[in-house]
Amino acid sequence: MAPRLGASRCLTRLAVASRTALQSERTACELQQTRRIATSYLTKVAEGEERWEKRAQQIQNGETPHVWDVLDERGYIKDVAGTPEKIKEVMRIKRIGAYVGVDPTADSLHLGHLLPFMPLFWLWFHGYPAVTLLGGATARVGDPTDRLQSRENIANSEISKNVTKIHYQLTRLWSNVVKLREKYGYDKDWAAKRHLLNNNMWLQGLSIYDFTKRLAKNTRIGPMLSRDTVKRKMSEGDGMSLGEFMYPLFQGWDFWHLYNKLGVQMQIGGSDQYGNIVAGIDALKVIRDSEEAPHAKMPTEWQHEPMGFTVPLLLDSAGAKFGKSAGNAVWLDEFKTSPFELYGYFMRRSDDEVEKLLKLFTFMPMTKIQETMTQHCVDPSKRVAQHTLAFEVLSLVYGSQKALQEAQQHKFRFGGELPHVINEPSKDSGIITPNNAPRSDIQLPQSVMQLSPAKLLFATGLVSSNSDGQRLVSQQGAYVAAQPGQTRGLVPGNLSWTPIKMWFPEDTAKYLIDGKILILRKGKHNVRIVELISDEEWEASGKIYPGQPYTGMVRRITERLEQEAEAAGKKLRPNELKKLLQEKSREQQALKVANNPDIELPSKQEIRQRRQAHSRGRRNKSKW
Numbered sequence: 001m002a003p004r005l006g007a008s009r010c011l012t013r014l015a016v017a018s019r020t021a022l023q024s025e026r027t028a029c030e031l032q033q034t035r036r037i038a039t040s041y042l043t044k045v046a047e048g049e050e051r052w053e054k055r056a057q058q059i060q061n062g063e064t065p066h067v068w069d070v071l072d073e074r075g076y077i078k079d080v081a082g083t084p085e086k087i088k089e090v091m092r093i094k095r096i097g098a099y100v101g102v103d104p105t106a107d108s109l110h111l112g113h114l115l116p117f118m119p120l121f122w123l124w125f126h127g128y129p130a131v132t133l134l135g136g137a138t139a140r141v142g143d144p145t146d147r148l149q150s151r152e153n154i155a156n157s158e159i160s161k162n163v164t165k166i167h168y169q170l171t172r173l174w175s176n177v178v179k180l181r182e183k184y185g186y187d188k189d190w191a192a193k194r195h196l197l198n199n200n201m202w203l204q205g206l207s208i209y210d211f212t213k214r215l216a217k218n219t220r221i222g223p224m225l226s227r228d229t230v231k232r233k234m235s236e237g238d239g240m241s242l243g244e245f246m247y248p249l250f251q252g253w254d255f256w257h258l259y260n261k262l263g264v265q266m267q268i269g270g271s272d273q274y275g276n277i278v279a280g281i282d283a284l285k286v287i288r289d290s291e292e293a294p295h296a297k298m299p300t301e302w303q304h305e306p307m308g309f310t311v312p313l314l315l316d317s318a319g320a321k322f323g324k325s326a327g328n329a330v331w332l333d334e335f336k337t338s339p340f341e342l343y344g345y346f347m348r349r350s351d352d353e354v355e356k357l358l359k360l361f362t363f364m365p366m367t368k369i370q371e372t373m374t375q376h377c378v379d380p381s382k383r384v385a386q387h388t389l390a391f392e393v394l395s396l397v398y399g400s401q402k403a404l405q406e407a408q409q410h411k412f413r414f415g416g417e418l419p420h421v422i423n424e425p426s427k428d429s430g431i432i433t434p435n436n437a438p439r440s441d442i443q444l445p446q447s448v449m450q451l452s453p454a455k456l457l458f459a460t461g462l463v464s465s466n467s468d469g470q471r472l473v474s475q476q477g478a479y480v481a482a483q484p485g486q487t488r489g490l491v492p493g494n495l496s497w498t499p500i501k502m503w504f505p506e507d508t509a510k511y512l513i514d515g516k517i518l519i520l521r522k523g524k525h526n527v528r529i530v531e532l533i534s535d536e537e538w539e540a541s542g543k544i545y546p547g548q549p550y551t552g553m554v555r556r557i558t559e560r561l562e563q564e565a566e567a568a569g570k571k572l573r574p575n576e577l578k579k580l581l582q583e584k585s586r587e588q589q590a591l592k593v594a595n596n597p598d599i600e601l602p603s604k605q606e607i608r609q610r611r612q613a614h615s616r617g618r619r620n621k622s623k624w
Contacts, residue, residue: 048095048191052127056092066092067126073366074359075312076119079274081267081281082307090265090303091128095191097264098123099131101199101254103139104162105151107441108333109169111345112314114397116268118360119311121177123266125186125363129193131258132170136163136200136493138251144244145229146272148237156492157514161529163198163495164481164519165440168527169332170196172434176396184363195262199254200493206253215249218286224248227275248276252283259284259306260298267308277308332397335439339398343406346390347383351376354385362392399424399435432526441529444545445538448530449509451547453478453500456508458547460520460528466547472522473500480511481519489513497521 058064068088071077080087090096100116102109117132124130139159142151154162174194181188224230224245233240258264267277284306291297298304330345331337337345349357354376358369376385387407394403400421425431432438438461448459454469457478463469472478476499481490484498489511498511500520512518518530544551565571 044190048189051189052095052191055127059092067123067128070126071119071122074122075356076122076360077309078271078312079310080307081274081277081309082305086302086305087307090305090307094265094303095128096266097129097131097193097258097262098266098268099133099255099258099264100268101133101135101138101251102166103135103143104159104166105139105142105154106329107158107162107165108331108336109166110329110331112270112329114332115314115360116270116311117173119268121363124177124192124194125181125184127189127192129191129195129262129264131195131197131262131264132174133254133258134163134167134170134196134198135254136198136495137203138199138247138254139163140493141243141247141250143247143276144233144240145276147229148233150238150241150244155514157517159493160481160490160495160513160517160519161441163493164527164529165333167196167198167495168434168437168440168525171525172398172437173396175434176399179400180363180396184365193262197258198493198495199257200491202257203250203253204491204494211249211253214287214290215253215283218290219249219283223282224279227279229275248279249283251276252280253287255280255306256284256287259288265304265306267306269308269310271310271313274310277310281306281308334398335441339394339402339406340409342397343390343394343403343410346393347386347410349386349389351380351385354389358385358389358392361396362389364388364392402435432523434525437525437527440527441531443531443533443538443543445535446532447535448545449512449532450505452505453503453508455547456505457500457520457522459545460530461546462520462522462526462528473502476501477522479521480508481513481521482511490519 055064059066066088068077068084068091098120100120102113120130120132136159139162140154144150174196227248230240230245233244255264255267267280269277285300288298288300329337330342332342346357355369355373358364358372359366362369364372372385372388376383387410390410391403391407394406401424404421424433424435442460444459448456451459453473454463455466457463457469457472458466462478463472469478478500479497480500481495482488482498483491484496490496490513508518512532516532518532520528520530
């Protein structure tokens with residue numbers, strides 16, 4: 001028995017040693033996978049906190065104005081969800097985040113949407129994190145606020161188009177806001193982060209169980225039924241669906257997600273959104289208090305409370321709210337409301353309202369606004385204040401270069417000197433920026449889906465030739481809107497991208513949305529939202545796309561020459577047609593030189609020398 005016992009002990013010791021070695025190996029592996037925080041990052045955080053403490057002290061001493069007072073002075077604050085004194089103190093001691101949300105129920109933002117974004121940009125100028133939220137998920141529910149009739153259901157293709165276009169409009173706004181911050185001398189603050197998010201990122205993965213357990217179970221029906229929107233829609237409208245009734249809860253979940261992940265404590269919206277903001281604050285508190293895990297509970301002291309405020313509604317001359325439904329929207333899409341028309345809209349504002357609009361829609365200091373109004377009062381017929389307002393708004397929406405072009409179209413000289421203009425690359429340079437990006441939504445015939453990916457990119461104008469498209473696809477520099485890395489289409493309400501590869505033409509059809517919309521991208525800002533129409537409709541339109549079969553330049557010129565000759569009662573012989581084509585070619589070359597004086601045409605002697613060298617090269621090649 002002794003030897004067996006010894007063997008058993010040896011086996012036990014061996015097992016223990018093996019288990020210990022395995023555990024130590026696993027521990028070492030976990031240590032390797034642990035994320036390290038760089039010292040430089042910790043230094044930046046410490047410096048940011050130190051700057052904020054110094055700023056808080058300056059505000060308390062009256063050396064620096066409080067940003068809340070700045071917003072109030074300019075007329076941004078209408079209704080406040082919370083106590084203003086407490087909000088001011090929280091904003092003084094904490095770098096709280098703020099957000100503004102917009103649902104993509106149309107394919108463009110309008111001027112009414114821009115107003116709530118302005119205080120958000122002002123907060124970002126003063127060092128607060130800012131979030132612009134695109135409601136890819138909530139747009140499918142539909143906000144019932146101030147509506148007696150339910151919104152029509154939006155098709156997947158329509159909402160995908162809307163999400164894409166508004167996403168890039170917000171990108172352009174942020175790009176211009178960064179430049180305007182530099183123009184007006186506000187310091188760049190590393191800790192003042194900015195985000196452009198889509199609530200489809202978290203709401204599409206929200207289970208009904210989590211929603212019920214964390215929020216619905218602890219929400220009382222009484223306060224929700226007492227809301228004005230619910231009462232009016234039930235008594236005067238077409239009734240209210242469960243989705244519309246729960247809309248404020250979904251918006252509250254958005255607030256909670258941003259509060260939990262990014263420290264956002266403030267929501268800003270139009271005055272019609274006050275009820276949703278209050279409901280969102282209540283929902284956030286309910287979700288926060290329903291956390292069961294002790295280690296995950298969040299603090300609930302006064303400095304951690306959520307808050308919000310609304311801005312006044314922008315009304316038209318008849319006193320109606322701007323919007324798609326009202327049919328009076330002034331769009332921020334240059335193909336729906338041109339920059340010239342947008343400039344003209346502000347030029348038509350009356351003298352009584354122009355000072356208020358300068359405060360609301362520009363980043364001009366109050367002293368500069370007063371100087372402008374004083375100059376305007378000297379000779380109101382020159383409409384100096386209106387020109388200044390229009391220039392500043394277009395600088396925000398389209399960039400200062402476009403604003404200057406439109407100002408010159410309206411024959412306005414800025415007191416003999418140019419305003420602050422940031423020169424951007426032209427379209428001819430090939431560099432696409434948010435302000436010079438080509439039109440995104442185009443139409444093409446159904447037959448383009450039979451083209452290879454490279455030829456399809458050429459047809460949409462994203463590349464200059466088939467070979468350029470082939471090179472771009474091989475480098476995976478072009479993208480299709482779809483779930484990342486998967487051969488499936490775009491999730492409705494989302495915007496994600498997958499690199500285009502050398503696949504067969506029929507594989508491209510997998511990414512069609514509702515069988516008629518295909519969204520492609522090259523670079524950061526060059527996007528095409530392709531709507532497919534029937535080949536018959538395309539042919540009837542008389543349009544052609546790059547690379548379309550039987551539509552080359554020579555073929556088109558030949559057909560036109562033959563038609564002109566036929567109309568004159570003649571029939572061109574082959575040698576006559578060739579001669580005419582050569583003349584047309586020389587005319588186009590001359591026109592090209594006239595438009596570009598830097599081009600030098602070769603002399604007759606240089607042409608003769610080139611031909612002789614070419615002939616010698618061919619003879620030498622034949623000898624070999």
